[in-house]
Amino acid sequence: MKLAHYQIEHIREYIDRQSIWYDDIKSELLDHIICNVEHRMATSDIKFVEAAALAIEEINPSAIQKERLKVEHIATFKEVYQEIIGLFSGTKIYLAVVAILAGVLLTTVSNDLEETLRLFSTMALTALFVNFFARTYFNRKFKPLYNSFFMSRLNTVYTSALLSTSLVGLLLTDWLVQNPVALIIYISTFNLYLIASFRVLNRTFNKLRNHVAYR
Numbered sequence: 001m002k003l004a005h006y007q008i009e010h011i012r013e014y015i016d017r018q019s020i021w022y023d024d025i026k027s028e029l030l031d032h033i034i035c036n037v038e039h040r041m042a043t044s045d046i047k048f049v050e051a052a053a054l055a056i057e058e059i060n061p062s063a064i065q066k067e068r069l070k071v072e073h074i075a076t077f078k079e080v081y082q083e084i085i086g087l088f089s090g091t092k093i094y095l096a097v098v099a100i101l102a103g104v105l106l107t108t109v110s111n112d113l114e115e116t117l118r119l120f121s122t123m124a125l126t127a128l129f130v131n132f133f134a135r136t137y138f139n140r141k142f143k144p145l146y147n148s149f150f151m152s153r154l155n156t157v158y159t160s161a162l163l164s165t166s167l168v169g170l171l172l173t174d175w176l177v178q179n180p181v182a183l184i185i186y187i188s189t190f191n192l193y194l195i196a197s198f199r200v201l202n203r204t205f206n207k208l209r210n211h212v213a214y215r
Contacts, residue, residue: 024148079200103185120187135154
């Protein structure tokens with residue numbers, strides 16, 4: 001039994017009131033609830049209002065959004081990790097070499113390792129911000145801020161980078177300054193993380209752009 005247009009709009013209005021930020025999750029929830037309601041009305045002698053209430057109680061839109069974002073955050077970590085491993089093989093190995101050499105050069109030519117570490121952290125976060133601004137502002141027509149697939153990966157990358165630099169600045173600065181080899185390893189590893197993250201975000205954005213263009 002197909003729902004009438006006004007019944008679908010009723011479900012859509014309910015979803016819009018549930019603090020669901022991402023358009024793709026809204027669309028999936030709408031389709032899921034509509035199918036659930038149509039199935040209940042076709043197999044049971046109940047009206048739309050009752051079927052919709054039962055469907056909404058069973059589905060729980062807020063819980064679905066949280067679970068969806070959790071799954072995508074974990075998937076992002078796995079994808080970035082696999083990308084880092086992939087940098088050490090094939091034609092991409094030059095990127096790994098550049099990341100490591102940058103760490104060595106920054107440490108060995110510096111006369112003030114503490115200032116170098118502080119500058120590196122600032123530049124790394126600035127690079128992330130510039131990437132975010134370029135992706136979202138210059139491609140507004142694709143609505144990247146309202147897509148969970150893109151934003152979950154963006155949030156995972158940025159939160160990890162911010163926490164890492166903050167913890168190092170608060171707890172490990174003195175130790176790293178006194179241990180140049182450890183500092184080289186830290187900067188090189190962070191460079192690898194940035195390169196891998198940019199590659200993952202680029203693929204993610206291309207998928208978003210192609211999907212929106214297709215629709």
